[in-house]
Amino acid sequence: MLIDPLTVVAQIINFLILVALLRRFLYAPITQVMKKRERLIAQQLQDAAHQQEIAQQEAERWRQMQQSLEHRQASLLTQAQDAADEHRHQLLQQIRDEVDSTQTQWREAVKRERRVFLSVLQQRAGQQLAATLRCILQDLASANLEQQIAEAFITRLNHLPFSEQGVLETSLSNARGQELVISSTFPMPEDRKAQILAVLHQHAPAMESSVYQFVTIPDLICGIELKIPGYKLAWTIEQYLEQLEVKLNQVWDGMEKSWVEQG
């Protein structure tokens, strides 16, 4: 028979003993240690989660600090840029002011030099013109320049407009008792002096001839000049040179304006 009852009973007992032994030596210790490890791992996971939470909080704090620093950096940068712009504008304005000042000084210097130049030019040109006219008159008409100037002065004195005659007469009457100077570049010939005095006597018969003083002034540009307080009558080449000076000034101003426009 394949089944031995005693063996069956013995095997049942053996199996039950084996269950008890394995429960004691295998299942209980293994399951306990696995539960213990699970608790340990769970604790470690919990600790890790806690650490992660702390790390996230730290990261968030650092992120906020970084954002704050970035904002502060941007603010400082903006302030620095504004200050730099302001400083640049100030420097530019200062430079512009300095340039304007220098330009103004330069223009003033140019104007001064121009005035000096024109004055010198007027003086030299007057002298040169007088010498040239003298030569021309001598060569063409065998005439004397000084005589012609005196002639022209006398002619102007004789043909004064009516209103100007009144002014002359009033001035002469007001200057009574004073010396009246008739200046000329050259020594006035006596006949011309007499002619001038005669004309002046017509305008102011009460005036004596002794009040009129004829003076020679070399600096006067080739002409004759009568100065009475409140009135002046002259014929000089300077009048023509003044027109030349006016023309030169106009040309000069035009050139300056074009320079300014060209920058």
Add this chain to the structure above:
Amino acid sequence: MHLTPDQSIFWHWGMFSLNATLIFTWLVMGVLVVGSWLVTRHLSASTQISRGQNLLEVIVLGIRDQIQEIIDQPAAPYLPFIGTLFIFIALSNLLSVIPGYQPPTGSLSTTTALALCVFFAVPLYGVQKKGVRGYLQQYLQPNPIMLPFNIIGDFSRIVALAVRLFGNVMSGTMIVGILLSVAPLFFPVMMQVLGLLTGVIQAYIFAILAMVFIAAASQVDQRNSQSDSEVSHG
């Protein structure tokens, strides 16, 4: 050649006889108990564990997961019984690669003993879960007419358990023995390798079926307890 190790008797006294089944059963028990004791003496709860502990944890964890998949409830009450069934049968079959070793599971007495253990374990777990009356009522389900068929079903599955395991192991041993006499060089080795596979599969089938039988009673118990609770709440 003996058909069953029961017939290999080493010592005889009166009606008691010490046969190869008992000797090799004790050998397997010794290997299991001593091996478990040696490993579990120095268990570590850390993540650095020994190879032996790792092996035992894999085995215990695998059995526990299989039980939980079947019964869908904590496996702790069933682990010693089902686990011991699997480990004992598997090791008994695996040791058959040792020359001279006769697997105890090749004895119909051993398989019958194991099947009887399952036969008694099913009502024990059922009664533990539901009580005597509740367990016995399942024999009247779905109709009292089914009572004899349920009883026959219980006995028949015990017989099927015992004979299936015995037949597989005994046939494997017999085939290897026959092949040794016919073609001793190559085929016995292949059959031994195949025997290792079938031995583990048979252990798995035996343990799973035992668990299914126990779980069937537990599930009936759960369903009844659910209906009872619904009635009481209603």
